[in-house]
Amino acid sequence: xxxxxxxxxxxxxxxxxxxxxxxxxDSQVTMMFWYRQQPGQSLTLxxxxxxxxxxxxxxxxxxxxxxxxxxxxxxxxLTVSNMSPEDSSIYLCSVRxxxxxxxxxxxxxxxxxx
Amino acid sequence: xQSVAQPEDQVxxxxxxxxxxxxxxxxxxxxxxxxxxxxxxxxxxxxxxxxTGDNLVxxxxxxxxxxxxxxxxxxxxxxxxxxxxxxxxxxxxxDDNTDKLIFGTGTRLQVFP
Numbered sequence: 001x002x003x004x005x006x007x008x009x010x011x012x013x014x015x016x017x018x019x020x021x022x023x024x025x026d027s028q029v030t031m032m033f034w035y036r037q038q039p040g041q042s043l044t045l046x047x048x049x050x051x052x053x054x055x056x057x058x059x060x061x062x063x064x065x066x067x068x069x070x071x072x073x074x075x076x077x078l079t080v081s082n083m084s085p086e087d088s089s090i091y092l093c094s095v096r097x098x099x100x101x102x103x104x105x106x107x108x109x110x111x112x113x114x
Numbered sequence: 115x116q117s118v119a120q121p122e123d124q125v126x127x128x129x130x131x132x133x134x135x136x137x138x139x140x141x142x143x144x145x146x147x148x149x150x151x152x153x154x155x156x157x158x159x160x161x162x163x164x165x166t167g168d169n170l171v172x173x174x175x176x177x178x179x180x181x182x183x184x185x186x187x188x189x190x191x192x193x194x195x196x197x198x199x200x201x202x203x204x205x206x207x208x209d210d211n212t213d214k215l216i217f218g219t220g221t222r223l224q225v226f227p
Contacts, residue, residue: 001160033214042204043158043217092157100165101146101208103215105157 002027002095004106012112013083020079021109023093028073030096033103034066037090046091049076083113116141116209120218127195128226135190135221137205146208147188148215149179153201164188175199195225 003026013019023032034046047055047068055068070076080087090110094103117140127133139145146165150158162173169181179190190203205218 004157006157042219045214048214094158100163101213101215102148102160102163104160105150107157108155110155 002029002097002104004093004095004104006091006093006106006109008109009107010110010112012114015084015113017083018079018081019083019111020077021091021093023076023078023106025074025095027097030073032070032076033094033096034068034076034078035092035094037092037108039089043092046078080111083111085113087111088113116207116211116216118147118205118207118216118218120203120205120221122221123219124222124224126224126226129197130194133192133195133199133223133225135203135205135223137188137190137218138186139188139205139207140186141207141210143210145181145186145188146210147179147181148206148208149173149177149188149190150204150206150217151175151201152204152220158204161190195223197225197227199223200225 005024007022032049035043037043045058046061047057049055049068049070051070051073067079090108092108094105096103119138148163149161152158161177162171164171164181172178177192203221206215209216
């Protein structure tokens with residue numbers, strides 16, 4: 001397993017601004033993922049962030065809107081750029097450790113855009 | 115395409131009674147199946163997984179899940195529900211084409227005292 005922390009835990013932001021969310025893992029992991037969970041909904045994968053390579057984005061998500069950094073094997077950031085109220089969601093990072101395919105999740109960042 | 119379905123938006127059960135949260139799947143290869151729980155204002159917590167082996171898988175907090183290949187189901191169960199089990203439960207399947215997890219829509223479990 002892995003222990004994952006996220007900062008900030010929540011934020012209220014003005015439209016048009018940007019927010020950077022940090023994800024810190026207590027061990028080195030190759031695969032990290034960023035998800036969005038809109039209120040009362042399931043999880044939607046935004047991108048996969050592997051260290052040493054560019055993030056791979058899912059359909060409907062673009063780098064200009066959600067730039068991701070992965071500078072080392074324990075840390076990643078997701079930026080939500082030029083925010084609108086539709087970006088109000090919980091943003092979750094997760095990691096996969098070992099060969100069991102299960103993922104472990106951070107506590108999430110609750111973003112409200114006004 | 116790989117998919118997972120949770121047919122119930124909400125399940126209500128009295129404390130002390132057995133509970134079942136349903137999940138069915140569709141995959142092209144061998145299924146890798148997972149259950150997660152999300153408590154209010156928290157991230158997802160891994161409960162258990164099935165990759166191979168015994169059809170009855172035991173996990174955290176007294177939960178277990180039964181893999182049924184003929185019915186393509188992976189229902190989550192607990193013999194005796196607790197009020198503290200009230201949460202949102204997600205079933206997930208590994209997409210063997212992309213190696214990513216596909217999550218169901220979630221089932222809200224409400225356990226009444």
